[in-house]
Amino acid sequence: MKLSLGLGALVLSVSAFAQLSVGAELRPRFEYRHGFKTLFDKSDDEAAFVSQRTRLNANYKNENMEFRLSLQDVRVWGDVPQLNATDKNKLAVHEAWGKFNVTEEIALKLGRQEIVYDDSRFFGNVDWAQQARSHDAALAQFKKNNFRADVGFAYNQDGEKLTGNIYTVDRNYKSMQYAWLHHDWVDFSGSLLFVNNGWQLVNANSGKSETQYTQTIGTHLNYKANALNLIGNAYYQMGKDIDANDVSAYLLGLEANYNVTTKFNLGIGAELQSGNDNKVIANDKNKAFNPLFGTNHKFNGLMDYFYVGNHLNSVGLLDLHAKANIKTSEKTNVGIALHNFSSAADLDKKRFGNELDITFGYKIYDNVTLNAGYSHMFASDGMELIKNGKANETNNWAWLMFTFKPTLFSTK
Numbered sequence: 001m002k003l004s005l006g007l008g009a010l011v012l013s014v015s016a017f018a019q020l021s022v023g024a025e026l027r028p029r030f031e032y033r034h035g036f037k038t039l040f041d042k043s044d045d046e047a048a049f050v051s052q053r054t055r056l057n058a059n060y061k062n063e064n065m066e067f068r069l070s071l072q073d074v075r076v077w078g079d080v081p082q083l084n085a086t087d088k089n090k091l092a093v094h095e096a097w098g099k100f101n102v103t104e105e106i107a108l109k110l111g112r113q114e115i116v117y118d119d120s121r122f123f124g125n126v127d128w129a130q131q132a133r134s135h136d137a138a139l140a141q142f143k144k145n146n147f148r149a150d151v152g153f154a155y156n157q158d159g160e161k162l163t164g165n166i167y168t169v170d171r172n173y174k175s176m177q178y179a180w181l182h183h184d185w186v187d188f189s190g191s192l193l194f195v196n197n198g199w200q201l202v203n204a205n206s207g208k209s210e211t212q213y214t215q216t217i218g219t220h221l222n223y224k225a226n227a228l229n230l231i232g233n234a235y236y237q238m239g240k241d242i243d244a245n246d247v248s249a250y251l252l253g254l255e256a257n258y259n260v261t262t263k264f265n266l267g268i269g270a271e272l273q274s275g276n277d278n279k280v281i282a283n284d285k286n287k288a289f290n291p292l293f294g295t296n297h298k299f300n301g302l303m304d305y306f307y308v309g310n311h312l313n314s315v316g317l318l319d320l321h322a323k324a325n326i327k328t329s330e331k332t333n334v335g336i337a338l339h340n341f342s343s344a345a346d347l348d349k350k351r352f353g354n355e356l357d358i359t360f361g362y363k364i365y366d367n368v369t370l371n372a373g374y375s376h377m378f379a380s381d382g383m384e385l386i387k388n389g390k391a392n393e394t395n396n397w398a399w400l401m402f403t404f405k406p407t408l409f410s411t412k
Contacts, residue, residue: 018062021410025055027130027403028077035377035395037304038387050077053130055094068113070095074130094134099141109139115152115293117180118191118220121233121253124295133293137176146184153177166209167200174200174211187225193218193235197292199242212240214247216292227259233271241286241313249274249289263327271299273307275316275345279386287345288313301339301355303375303397305387314386316344317352335359342382349382353391367407372400 034046053074060067072094079088097111114125114134126133137154154176158169167174178195198211218235233253241247255269273289276282296307300319304310311317323337336359341352359373375398377383379391389395 022408023057028052029401032398036397039389040393041389065100107141120295128297148182150180189222191220214239229257231255245286265325267323271319273316277346302357318342331363351380352383353379
């Protein structure tokens with residue numbers, strides 16, 4: 001009897017300081033593509049498919065540590081037969097990290113994790129992509145009052161080796177170090193970011209590797225008072241790109257949003273990313289900005305014509321945009337955005353065209369939502385100089401997505 005009472009008291013004492021939650025996500029999305037990411041060519045057929053992300057998320061937290069595990073499966077409906085023995089994509093670990101407190105202000109976070117800062121312009125999780133983005137990294141975090149500082153380190157290898165450090169995973173960095181500093185005031189917040197990103201270049205003749213480092217330094221500023229919200233971004237890149245060219249590039253962005261009413265918001269903005277004249281890296285000097293780990297789908301139009309696995313080392317981009325968001329009810333909202341695109345660097349025809357994005361969201365239940373969208377690219381002749389296809393073809397994209405996010409288990 002005494003033993004059972006003691007065990008019961010121990011369980012209660014542990015649960016008093018610990019929180020455990022287990023949740024799931026199911027996200028099927030239908031897409032119709034007729035000029036998505038690049039101009040449509042009438043010799044091709046349009047594409048249509050359903051992709052799906054399935055996740056199981058577990059979070060644990062007590063007074064000294066945190067732990068998160070996120071498993072996911074990403075597939076396209078029909079990519080394996082009904083009687084399949086194995087899946088094509090297999091189960092993957094999206095996040096698996098642990099965090100513990102060194103002191104009240106300092107913590108260490110280790111493992112595979114999403115790295116997201118500010119408005120996701122340079123570091124984001126790219127959640128629109130079904131697979132999303134995560135990093136294998138170690139973070140030292142400091143937090144006191146309204147000040148936060150993160151210092152991150154990453155060093156990648158494609159397997160356990162006895163000798164050598166040649167890294168062969170495509171489109172990934174060999175090493176990375178960064179520092180992010182952030183402070184909140186009453187109506188204003190500001191961040192400073194420094195990133196040292198190393199891409200590995202392997203000499204085809206000698207087989208030896210050399211890591212080229214690109215440095216990015218920048219700031220994110222946010223002012224919000226009453227109905228007005230001003231957001232500014234400024235980044236500068238230097239160092240070497242993966243081909244050992246000297247880098248000198250920049251990004252400048254400014255956006256203003258105003259709440260006309262509690263249900264109606266208007267915004268205007270401009271963003272300039274530098275580029276190379278006529279798409280040519282001249283005299284071993286690369287002037288094209290690379291937004292590296294940003295959630296680029298969130299910026300520069302939803303049709304992903306720019307900086308979503310494309311448009312790198314090109315002529316850059318000037319994006320002038322206006323948007324409106326209307327909350328038509330407690331469960332429904334509509335978004336409209338118009339972008340005007342043109343080349344930042346010299347090009348024979350600098351105007352790329354205009355893009356119209358219309359989105360719709362409806363909250364069916366607390367854990368079930370419906371989202372849909374339609375986008376149309378009104379391309380100009382300049383788009384033909386950087387994309388395949390014809391500007392006078394119809395270029396549009398439509399999608400419909402359901403998201404189920406139930407909480408399967410939780411303790412408080």
